[in-house]
Every structure is written in C-alpha cells, then in structure tokens.
Amino acid sequence: MKSGIRWGLVIFITPVLVWLTVLILLPQVDMFIMSIRAENELGEMGFSLANFKLFFLEPIYWRTFARTAIFSILVTFLTFLITMPIAFYITKVVSPKFQGFLSVLILMPFWVSELVRVYGWMILLRESGVINHFLIKFGLLNKPIEMLYNDATMITGLVYTSMLFMLVPLLSVLESLDNSLIEAAYDLGGSVWSIAVRIVIPHCLPGIVSGSIVVFMLTLGNYLTPNLMGGKNGLWFTEQIYNQFIASFNWNQGSAFGFLLLILSSAIIWLGLKLTKQRLGKVVQ
Amino acid sequence: MIRNIPQTKAYSQGFRLYIILYFIFLFAPLAVTCVLAFNDSMFPSLPWKGFTLEWFTGHTLERTGIFNDQINLDSIWVSFKVAFFVSLLSTFVGTMGAFLFEQEDFPFKNLLFFLMLAPLVIPGVILGISILLFSNTLGLFFETHFGLDVGLFRPGFWLVVLGQFSFITTIVTLIVSARLKKFDHTLEEAAMNLGATRYETIVHITLKFLRPAILGAMAVSFLMSFENFNTTLFLVGSQATLPINLYLQVRDGSTPVINAISVLMIGGTSLLALANLYFSKQER
Numbered sequence: 001m002k003s004g005i006r007w008g009l010v011i012f013i014t015p016v017l018v019w020l021t022v023l024i025l026l027p028q029v030d031m032f033i034m035s036i037r038a039e040n041e042l043g044e045m046g047f048s049l050a051n052f053k054l055f056f057l058e059p060i061y062w063r064t065f066a067r068t069a070i071f072s073i074l075v076t077f078l079t080f081l082i083t084m085p086i087a088f089y090i091t092k093v094v095s096p097k098f099q100g101f102l103s104v105l106i107l108m109p110f111w112v113s114e115l116v117r118v119y120g121w122m123i124l125l126r127e128s129g130v131i132n133h134f135l136i137k138f139g140l141l142n143k144p145i146e147m148l149y150n151d152a153t154m155i156t157g158l159v160y161t162s163m164l165f166m167l168v169p170l171l172s173v174l175e176s177l178d179n180s181l182i183e184a185a186y187d188l189g190g191s192v193w194s195i196a197v198r199i200v201i202p203h204c205l206p207g208i209v210s211g212s213i214v215v216f217m218l219t220l221g222n223y224l225t226p227n228l229m230g231g232k233n234g235l236w237f238t239e240q241i242y243n244q245f246i247a248s249f250n251w252n253q254g255s256a257f258g259f260l261l262l263i264l265s266s267a268i269i270w271l272g273l274k275l276t277k278q279r280l281g282k283v284v285q
Numbered sequence: 286m287i288r289n290i291p292q293t294k295a296y297s298q299g300f301r302l303y304i305i306l307y308f309i310f311l312f313a314p315l316a317v318t319c320v321l322a323f324n325d326s327m328f329p330s331l332p333w334k335g336f337t338l339e340w341f342t343g344h345t346l347e348r349t350g351i352f353n354d355q356i357n358l359d360s361i362w363v364s365f366k367v368a369f370f371v372s373l374l375s376t377f378v379g380t381m382g383a384f385l386f387e388q389e390d391f392p393f394k395n396l397l398f399f400l401m402l403a404p405l406v407i408p409g410v411i412l413g414i415s416i417l418l419f420s421n422t423l424g425l426f427f428e429t430h431f432g433l434d435v436g437l438f439r440p441g442f443w444l445v446v447l448g449q450f451s452f453i454t455t456i457v458t459l460i461v462s463a464r465l466k467k468f469d470h471t472l473e474e475a476a477m478n479l480g481a482t483r484y485e486t487i488v489h490i491t492l493k494f495l496r497p498a499i500l501g502a503m504a505v506s507f508l509m510s511f512e513n514f515n516t517t518l519f520l521v522g523s524q525a526t527l528p529i530n531l532y533l534q535v536r537d538g539s540t541p542v543i544n545a546i547s548v549l550m551i552g553g554t555s556l557l558a559l560a561n562l563y564f565s566k567q568e569r
Contacts, residue, residue: 008483012385015378020400023451027415028407030422082307089304104562109311111554113512115528116547119535120314123321123329123544130317133331160310192296213406221408224514228535238410238515245414245519255418258411269406 028262034255051256061240061257068237069264071151072219075158076212079166082159087170088200092179103171110164118228121157122148154230158219165218166211173207174200209276213269220265237261315551322544329541340545351545360530361546364511367442367526371449371510376503378450379457380495384487386458387465404452409515416448417519441522448520449510456509457502464498465491497564504561508554 038048055061090102109117124130125147132144147153177200185195201208226236241261244254321329325337343350351357386398404412417440424438437443468491476486492499514528521529527546534543 006389009385009389009391012381012389013391016382016385016397016401019378019382019451019454020397020403023416023447024400024403024407024412027412027419030419031411031415034418085300085303086307089300093300105308106311108555108558109315111508111558112315112547112551113528113531113554114514115512115531115535116318116550117314119531119539119543119547120318122535122539123317124314128328128330130321130331160314163311217406217408221410221515223410223518224532228532238408241410241414242518245417251418251421254414258414261408262411265406265408 031255031258031262034252035259036256038252051253052260054253055256055260064235064240065237065260065264067235068220069268071155071158072216073268075155075162075219076216078155079159079162079215080208080212083163083166083170087167087174091171091174091177092182106167107164114161114224117161118157118225121153121160121229125153148229151230154226157225157229158222161222161225162215162218165214169207169211169214170204173204177203205276209272212272216268216272217265220261318544318547319551322541322548324541326541329539329544340541349542351542351549354542357527357530357542357546360525360527363442363524364527367445367449368507368510370446371453372503372507374446375450375454375457375506376499379454379502379506380461380499382454382458383461383465383495387462401455401458404455407452409452409513410519412451413448413516413519416444416451416516420444439522440520442524444520444522445517445526448516449513452516453506453509457506460502460505461495461498464495468494500564501561504557508557512554 035051036047036049037045038050040046040048055065086106090099090106094102122129126132127144127146127148129144129147131147132141135141136144181199181203182195185199190198221238223236223238223242227239230236237257238261241254241257244250244257318329321331322340323336323338324331324333325335325339326332339345339348339350341350342352344353382401386394386401420438424435427433427435427438472490472494473486476490477483481489512528513526514532517526517529525533527550531543531546534540
C-alpha cells in the first residue's frame, strides 16, 4: 500500500485544489491587485491607493459602509432573538408528536427563492398593498400609506430572509441539550431567566456563533433585499459595488470596495469568534 | 420551560401566541403571493375580483399567462440547465473533498480546510465580482499572448455555473463529510481483507453508505443554484436565469404573471424538499 505515490490522495486532492485555486484563491488575489491600481494623470494604469483614498474622502461611501456594517449586526442580533424561542419551543416544549411536522413546516418557506419572498413582502406592504387594503377597509386608515422603502421594512426583510440559517444550527444544538439539566436547575429554584442565561445559552453557544456568522455574512453581502425593499438611494454597500461595476464601469474602484467588504466581513467574524472563544473549524460542524 | 415542568397559564399561553404570530409572519408573504396569482385583476393587489387562471394560460395581448410567456419560459429553462450542471459538478467535487478531508492526511491539511470553508464567509456578491474579474484577466491574457478569444471567460452560461459551483461545493463537502464521519472503518478493512481493491471498496461499501447524503446534497445544490441571485448577478450574460429575470421585472413594476411564476416555484421547491425529506427518512 505505502509505495511511492498515494494515488487515492492524488485523485481526491486534484479536483479540490483546482476548485479552490482557480475559483476562490486566484480571483480574490486578482481583485486585490485590481483594487491597488488606478489611472494616473497621464491616463496610464499603475500602482496607486487612490481607490482606497476616495473611499475615505467621500462621506457617502464610508457612511454607507458603516451603515451596512451596523445594520448587519443589528439584523443578526434580531434574527437570534426571534428564532431562539421558536427553536426552543420545537425541541423542548411542543409534544414530540408534532415535533417533526413543525420543524419541516418552519424550514419550508426558505426553500423558496429569496426573490419570491421579497416580492411577497412588497405585495403586502406597498401603497396599494394588501395590508393597506385591510387597514382602510376596517377604518383604521383614511388613505393608504407607503410602508415600503424605509429602514424598518428593509430590516424586516433581511431578518425574514436570514432566519433559516439561524434556526438550523439552533435546532441542532438544542437537540443535544439534556433536559435533566433544565429540570435540575428548576428543582433547585432557578427562575426562567436564570435557566436561560446560565444553562441554555452557554450550551447553545457554538450553534449561536455559527448561525450568527452565516446570517451576518449573508446580510452584509445581500443585494436583492436592500435594493427592492430599502430606499432608492443606494444605501447598502453592495449597491455601491454594483454601481461601480455595472453603471460607472470603474472596475478598479469596485474592486477596492469589494476588498473592503471582504475585510469587514472577515474582521467581524474573527472578532465574534474571539469574543465567544470559538473556532471556525469547530463552529461549522 | 420544558414540557414536563408545570408552568403558569399566562406563560404557556403567551409562548403559544408568540409561536402563532411567528407562523403568520413566516407564511403571510408566500400565501398572499399565491392567492393573488388567481385574482382576476391587472395588478397583484386586492380587492378580490374573482377567480381566474388567465395568468397561467392566457394568451391575449394584455394578459399573457406564464405558459405562453416565451421570455420567462426561456429563463426557467436556463435556470434548470444551470442547476443541473452545478448540482452534478459540485456533488462530484464535494464528495471528493469529503473523502480528502476525512480519510487522507497530507501536509497543510488545515490550511486547505480553511480555504475550503472560505466561501462560507465570503459574501456572494464578492465571489461573483472576483470571478468576473479573474475570468476577464484570463481572457485578456489569452487574447494578447495567443490571439485566442475564449468565450468561457466572458459573462455567460458557463461562468454562472462556475460561480455558483464555487460556493455550493463547500456546502456539499460539509454535508457528505458529516455522514462520512459516522462511517465504520472496519467495514472497509473487512472488504480489503477479503481481497477487494481500494477502488472496489469505495464503490461497493463506502459510496453505498454515503448514498443518502450524496443524493441529499445533490438536491440541496440544485435548489441553491436554482434560486441564487447574488453571485449570478455579476456573471450573467445574455441568457438570464429565472431569479435575475424576475428581479428585472419586479424592479420595473409587477404583473400577476410574477405571482403565477412564484406559485410554480413554491410548488416545485416544496415538492423537491418533501421528496428529499421522504427519501432521507426511508434510507435511515
């Protein structure tokens, strides 16, 4: 078996190496190289930090950047708050008869395309939408109001889109939490709050962290939901990137923005892992 | 608290109310979309003007149903083709990846493992633009050095397939790895002791054991590819996939045809998800 070349290894590693080098590693390197090149006064391409300089000089860019980061953190936190009780209910409270049915039902909507889900929200919320129709019918409003195109609806849409990626890891960590631990805490007089904070949350931490990473990353990189449900002023950073690439055709500038977004997402994920003392390799499993 | 601990009525009622509200929140947008696909009105909104199937089958000038709408039908077909190739390719490479990380040892394994996880933390938009940039660089390189104009390097069908493949393969690797971890290695040893080669062992023993996970991963990758928007957006050429095509229509105003397509998509994905669930339960 152990003679010379290990053919098994060679066969397994070749496609994986090709995939990771050609589609992940080299494109990122290329994007970085593009981002540090710009035209000088003579119209020649050369090394330059002008793309990054513009980002810090133009308030619209770095403000959108900061706004995107803060909103993404907020969305991640809200998603956790909303889905945690649901996951707890399904794994620990509801009678086992309904458990399978409920967990299928709860994951079902997320198999549908994000576009269809956002479109559903648009039909519900817009000025001629279903909610306005009912509010007027029941005499709660005199004339329809526009509920779309503001930050609150955008956040609702982003939370709605991300819930699946929080629910799945939460369901799986809660499943492994031994009920007798909660019973013991209860018998010793623990309140609901102290049981949640001192037993349930610490046990679920790996699931919470992995869910948060995915939700944060997906929210930060989302284009569809902010574009269709948020305002029309390009207030999400991915829209700025899209504009640089498709509208202004300034690929160097767009690469610099893309690289900044990549740094931001890696930095916050790294920080999250450090704060909660988790490791990426462990968290994804 | 949990089911065998007695609770005050207010607490359990409150909890139940929360669950009910959550389910309304979850299903309201989808339900409304589906219902309004059958409304006899020019706009996807209330009031209800009666039931019609015209947004599916109509072929008048002002009401072209989805079954007669060539542009939308074309984009559905494009999405099917993309999803087909992506699921095949990523299932193949992802399974190789699972074997590589679970069964082999080699230098820099951890480093490669981290690189394999990278697509999980790189936003989809960034994957899309970086692949667009790199293919453009390659295209320029081939053109100036060899005078070749390679179609693959321009935005289009195959670039969309590659872009989606680049992150869906990570998901497949993780799904198949999870199953491979539970594999009892003595089975492989037994087969080899009885004279099977490594190749025969993998085909007859290991792959058989992995089959539910591989089929599940294939279904997941098909769905993920079919509905992908963020990565596809930058790589798409003249052949728009369904999400891209729908996006352009939703952005410029909407007709109930979009609702009709949504009904088909909701129906289709639910069926696939249910079938996947059913088969994975049977195999277990």
